[in-house]
Amino acid sequence: MELFLLSNGKVSGESELLGYAKGPIQSMLLSKKIRSAVLVPYAVIRGNYDARAAELENSLGIQVTSLHHFDDPVKAIEEAECILVSGGNTWLLNQMLHENGLIVPIQRAVREREIPYIGWSAGCNVATPSIRTTNDMPVRNSVVLPALGLFPVQINPHYIDAHLSGHMGETRDERIAEFCAVNPSEYVIALREGSLLHVSGDELEYYSVKAQGYKVFRHNQETHEYFDTQALAEVVPFRCR
Amino acid sequence: MELFLLSNGKVSGESELLGYAKGPIQSMLLSKKIRSAVLVPYAVIRGNYDARAAELENSLGIQVTSLHHFDDPVKAIEEAECILVSGGNTWLLNQMLHENGLIVPIQRAVREREIPYIGWSAGCNVATPSIRTTNDMPVRNSVVLPALGLFPVQINPHYIDAHLSGHMGETRDERIAEFCAVNPSEYVIALREGSLLHVSGDELEYYSVKAQGYKVFRHNQETHEYFDTQALAEVVPFRCR
Numbered sequence: 001m002e003l004f005l006l007s008n009g010k011v012s013g014e015s016e017l018l019g020y021a022k023g024p025i026q027s028m029l030l031s032k033k034i035r036s037a038v039l040v041p042y043a044v045i046r047g048n049y050d051a052r053a054a055e056l057e058n059s060l061g062i063q064v065t066s067l068h069h070f071d072d073p074v075k076a077i078e079e080a081e082c083i084l085v086s087g088g089n090t091w092l093l094n095q096m097l098h099e100n101g102l103i104v105p106i107q108r109a110v111r112e113r114e115i116p117y118i119g120w121s122a123g124c125n126v127a128t129p130s131i132r133t134t135n136d137m138p139v140r141n142s143v144v145l146p147a148l149g150l151f152p153v154q155i156n157p158h159y160i161d162a163h164l165s166g167h168m169g170e171t172r173d174e175r176i177a178e179f180c181a182v183n184p185s186e187y188v189i190a191l192r193e194g195s196l197l198h199v200s201g202d203e204l205e206y207y208s209v210k211a212q213g214y215k216v217f218r219h220n221q222e223t224h225e226y227f228d229t230q231a232l233a234e235v236v237p238f239r240c241r
Numbered sequence: 242m243e244l245f246l247l248s249n250g251k252v253s254g255e256s257e258l259l260g261y262a263k264g265p266i267q268s269m270l271l272s273k274k275i276r277s278a279v280l281v282p283y284a285v286i287r288g289n290y291d292a293r294a295a296e297l298e299n300s301l302g303i304q305v306t307s308l309h310h311f312d313d314p315v316k317a318i319e320e321a322e323c324i325l326v327s328g329g330n331t332w333l334l335n336q337m338l339h340e341n342g343l344i345v346p347i348q349r350a351v352r353e354r355e356i357p358y359i360g361w362s363a364g365c366n367v368a369t370p371s372i373r374t375t376n377d378m379p380v381r382n383s384v385v386l387p388a389l390g391l392f393p394v395q396i397n398p399h400y401i402d403a404h405l406s407g408h409m410g411e412t413r414d415e416r417i418a419e420f421c422a423v424n425p426s427e428y429v430i431a432l433r434e435g436s437l438l439h440v441s442g443d444e445l446e447y448y449s450v451k452a453q454g455y456k457v458f459r460h461n462q463e464t465h466e467y468f469d470t471q472a473l474a475e476v477v478p479f480r481c482r
Binding site: 008009010011012045046088089092121130131132133134135136137138139140141142143145157158160162164165166167168169170174175176177178179181182183193 | 249250251252253286287329330333362371372373374375376377378379380381382383384386398399401403405406407408409410411415416417418419420422423424434
């Protein structure tokens with residue numbers, strides 16, 4: 001498998017989409033001689049699918065076509081050289097993956113044919129077993145929570161431990177702690193802005209543009225910050241570096 | 242109907258639960274000669290149900306019993322003088338209301354027998370048609386979105402328009418705008434900390450301890466801030482003051 005699971009699309013002050021992760025992504029594209037990708041655009045609600053694809057073309061230097069241009073999106077996934085899954089609204093993205101019959105085709109492409117999967121924000125959420133650790137609003141009337149399960153542990157993207165003065169709603173830490181209390185056998189990996197997990201073959205690496213760590217939350221255990229992936233060795237089937 | 246729909250339980254720096262709304266709540270309790278209430282505690286994940294009830298007894302000066310003490314919670318709702326619905330995790334609260342068969346009993350108590358309903362945060366969310374405008378994480382594997390529908394418009398509690406520096410996830414305004422884009426015929430009322438909507442009989446009033454307004458979001462319309470309820474006149478069946 002080749003997975004890039006990014007917390008977010010742009011870091012603060014950056015104009016280029018995926019700019020902070022361009023180095024490792026482009027070196028992978030080059031080594032695999034990949035020249036095109038399909039974009040799964042369904043998380044984008046208030047933007048334009050083609051504009052998002054154009055941004056990615058500029059940033060990554062490959063041809064990017066949004067899935068809505070294909071009469072048969074399943075076939076498009078089957079023939080894709082690379083799959084890009086945009087951020088936006090996680091609920092809508094996951095629902096559309098299920099409604100368009102794309103869950104199994106994407107799983108097969110990534111797991112069996114080793115097609116690279118690059119997802120940020122909502123696109124990172126749907127790569128985990130379910131979207132139970134999303135930060136977004138459940139905008140639809142019907143919802144499905146199981147997701148692609150390409151990566152075996154829940155990830156909370158856009159993780160932040162700062163707190164707005166006067167805001168009395170749950171902090172992110174409290175929300176994740178609630179998740180862990182309800183699901184005591186599960187871990188949650190909290191990825192800060194500008195950081196990503198990279199699965200390449202059987203290896204798992206962590207990268208942060210700001211040299212910040214990620215956190216691991218478990219019920220009734222102290223939360224720690226990590227800079228390599230060895231803390232995940234017991235819950236992922238990858239070599240952790 | 243007698244509804245108190247509060248954005249939150251405590252305002253910043255306040256130690257007393259519901260302290261900022263004590264005035265209007267206690268005057269209602271007094272005029273209706275109410276001396277006890279049942280607490281629907283299910284949103285509380287990491288706290289103690291009885292401690293929450295004790296906090297409310299201290300604050301409101303009436304006897305408060307958490308629903309988990311009753312063998313038959315439906316009967317407890319049927320016999321309640323007043324219903325308090327605590328904040329916490331909206332998803333868990335709504336799920337438990339459905340699983341314990343409490344949706345219709347609470348609707349009947351509030352609509353037919355005019356039993357006062359006081360809900361804050363998650364308890365405010367579940368009073369609306371659905372929990373699609375919650376800020377919480379969907380911690381459970383199965384979820385139900387339709388809620389009590391005592392109040393006919395979606396409310397976003399803990400509304401805040403400030404933004405944490407460096408955070409690249411959606412702002413609250415962007416999340417609500419996404420909701421409106423997906424549901425263009427609906428309104429969302431955004432209630433800041435320390436504010437509430439009060440339905441008494443056929444009248445709807447707005448109250449804010451900090452003299453701040455609430456906002457109304459609609460798709461493709463400018464968002465405004467209001468200090469009385471007249472902006473809601475076309476979407477609620479109440480006299481708006």
